[in-house]
Amino acid sequence: MKTIFALAGVTLKELYRRKDFYVLFIITILICLVMASVNIFNDEKIIRYLKEISLLLIWISALVIAITTTARQIPAERENRTLLPLLAKPLTRTQLVLGKFFGCWFACGLTLVCFYIFFGALAESREHQLPLLNYFQAAALHWFMLGIVVAISLLGSLVFAAPSSNSTICFVFVAAILTVGRHIGQVALTLPEPSRSIAYSIYYAIPHLELFDVRDLIIHDWPLIAWKYFGLAVLYALAYISAFLVAACLVFRRKAVN
């Protein structure tokens, strides 16, 4: 475990050396501040549109950081010829994959902390209330969803030839699940066989990332999600993370590194 976390620490340091996060964070702040300055019928208490824009930007930024950071991890080690020296140390391929995963996942967690603190401050400035537990649930579910995305991206970096193609495919895959994932089962009902079975297979096989998107509950001040279901969602995420990581380890074990 020590080796894995040492490797994760290196990956984490790489994030704050790079400028991706700073740029996205500043752009998010600027857009939100500009939107907040708009006068809407002289009413300064209007906040939900601002929460929606802010959360949308946070989701986009977090996905960009998660996918692009993860997609280049192993290809960059190979290009810089540091992969072989790394594996020559007492480090197994599984440990390398896990180290890279935890590094990217913790990096995403760190960026989410910054983003959600800003979001909380922005919402509090107009609503004068801070539903901390609701924000915690939203941020935690978001983080676990990013865990699945990081695992997918890591697997993709071992399967696809270049980080760019991997990133593009991951973005398309994640965006498709977030927008239509919930409705595939509904659409399947209207299809004839064998399309119906294929659609159902996809529906049950894909990780339902949209489950973790609780933005509407936060924007419209809905009550807390029952902790039982929150816990089940976390378990659901952990199951998919494990599945993708096992697949990544299996692929990497058989992959030539030179």
Place this chain on the structure above:
Amino acid sequence: MVSSRTYFLLLIALLVLCFGLAANLEPQFQSMRLSRASGDVFKILLGDSRALFANHFYVKADEYYHSGYYPTIFDNRDAFETPHMAEDTGAVNSKNHGPEEGFLGPPRDWIDAFGRHFFPDRHTHLDEGGPTDDLSGSENLREILPWLKLSADLDPDNVQTFTVTAYWLRVRMHKVAEADAFLHEGLRHNPDSYDILFELGRLYDEDYHDTDRARNVWKQAVRKWLALTPEMQKENKLVFEQITTHLGKLESDAGNYGRAVEWFRAAQKISLTPGDLQKRINELKKKMAAQPSPANSQPH
């Protein structure tokens, strides 16, 4: 050597030339199609597709009215054909049918059942307290306003955006001045809109208690409605009934019973509930009979 006076005169000559050129070019530039000088950024960027985006934001406002509980293109939308925020103003013909509560239907599978814990799954209206059912929180209705304003900016020809926004501004947010200004903006874009004139009349009558201005505006609305083609009149009967009924009530309150009867009769011709109007006419006739002098005149 050239003197400084020459430079000064040259500078003045150049300034005069600049001014003359600007004065000559500016009107031409203003008349150019898609001129940036028109100040309508949306028109320049989006062209005629503005209406699509405007409709999207109008629906978005209705989604906010339901605190996020809203059917997608995959769900049964029968009960959401007419936005509820417009329907609840009472000035729009509703095309909704079917249950509002259950467009999701029963859960189809465990993923669907589990997923419903993570998004709004209950039908609420912001003016009735929203998700908390706390009526004191109905001021949250203000949250629909940004999307309505954006929708109106994108498509100023959509009359309903102006009337719905003004209604909620006036009735729930008590922002009468803002509603007044917004309706006038709508009227500038749609000078023939009887809907906007009707809403403006309600504002004068109910908020400013200025019955003379309300009467004038509503009469103007009637004239605009009468100028429609018979097909258009048939489609827009509800607003005519409302205008004439309001005019009738206004005249009745002012003691002009004869005029009130005439307006109620006009409403009766197209009303779905002529019996109710007949009762009011009968009451007014009784009042007229009880009056000592025949002071009532016919409407103009």
